[in-house]
Amino acid sequence: MPKIYFDERIAAAYDANSADMFEPAVLGPAVDFLADLAGSCSALELGIGTGRVAIPLSQRGVRVHGIELSPPMAEQLRAKPDAGDVGVTIGDFATAQAEGTFGLAYLVYNTITNLTTQDEQVECFRNVAAHLDPGGCFVIEVFVPILQRLPPGEDFRVFHRSPTRVSFDEYDVVTQILYSHHYRFHDDTYELFSAPYRYVWPSELDLMARLAGMRLRERWGDWTRTPFSSESTSHISVWQKPA
Ligand SMILES: C[S@@+](CC[C@H](N)C(=O)[O-])C[C@H]1O[C@@H](n2cnc3c(N)ncnc32)[C@H](O)[C@@H]1O
CATH class of the missing domain: 3.40.50.150 (Vaccinia Virus protein VP39)
Structure with missing residues (x-):
């Protein structure tokens, strides 16, 4: 499962x-x-x-x-x-x-x-x-998939940023997996949600x-x-x- x-x-x-x-x-x-x-x-x-x-x-x-x-x-x-x-x-x-x-x-x-x-x-x-x-x-x-936007050698791209949230994707072009990381400011602290996705x-x-x-x-x-x-x-x- x-x-x-x-x-x-x-x-x-x-x-x-x-x-x-x-x-x-x-x-x-x-x-x-x-x-x-x-x-x-x-x-x-x-x-x-x-x-x-x-x-x-x-x-x-x-x-x-x-x-x-x-x-x-x-x-x-x-x-x-x-x-x-x-x-x-x-x-x-x-x-x-x-x-x-x-x-x-x-x-x-x-x-x-x-x-x-x-x-x-x-x-x-x-x-x-x-x-x-x-x-x-x-x-x-x-x-x-937005690989066209990744300059050679780069493996991440920020797709949301605001005072209370930063989200970025981290690419592994060998395995076709991206890890999405979301940091949200909540109750005076940053909460993290990270998960893998197969683009x-x-x-x-x-x-x-x-x-x-x-x-x-x-x-x-x-x-x-x-x-x-x-x-x-x-x-x-x-x-x-x-x-
Ligand atoms: C981004 S949410 C989308 C929920 C809903 N379809 C919507 O549009 O708001 C993805 C949902 O898929 C469920 N999910 C992810 N992988 C799954 C799997 N292999 N089998 C069943 N549900 C899955 C997650 O638990 C989550 O509830």
Whole structure:
């Protein structure tokens, strides 16, 4: 079983620390996109967390079930009065089985990179394909690796700095792993959250989908369907299982 980085301390502060990701301008287009794709089908969220996406999606009439590694994250979700009938299976989304099949599976907010080996990412695609109905879709939202911005010899990049927070990524281009470090000033002290992520290229994800019997259906630069381009910093990719 992978290590649980989203422990009780992180889970308790997750919504407050990710407040920008709950902004209607950020979350609204994601929920619209997923609701359109789900139609009248059920949806499976991998790494459902505290229900940031699952809850508003279920409020749009989509039945949502989640797979989540961290019991404290799932407890935060269950404690929300508007969690409704959003269900959670505790387990690793590369291998865990949820009951039933789904017309849509989705993995947002860079969470594919929480699987830190290529084998685990490949397994995740296979697991998703096994959960999808024929014709069902798998959506991933993930950043495009920014190696172009690393000058020769450099291995880290600061991506957020403010008086109360400093966040930077430390790259190991040999193993395709980046370590993200977040220092937050809280209660007169700095709290540290560090975790490893396996960054992955769009083309590598397409290959994983093909290994699992799925094909790329669409790729966008964001949830509002801006065309994906060389300027895109992240992508929304949709692979489809044959009907
Ligand atoms: C960045 S949070 C995203 C949560 C939620 N999807 C959102 O958009 O707010 C990543 C979540 O994925 C969970 N997670 C990470 N690796 C996992 C794995 N292998 N299996 C299941 N859940 C995992 C973490 O515990 C955490 O709740």
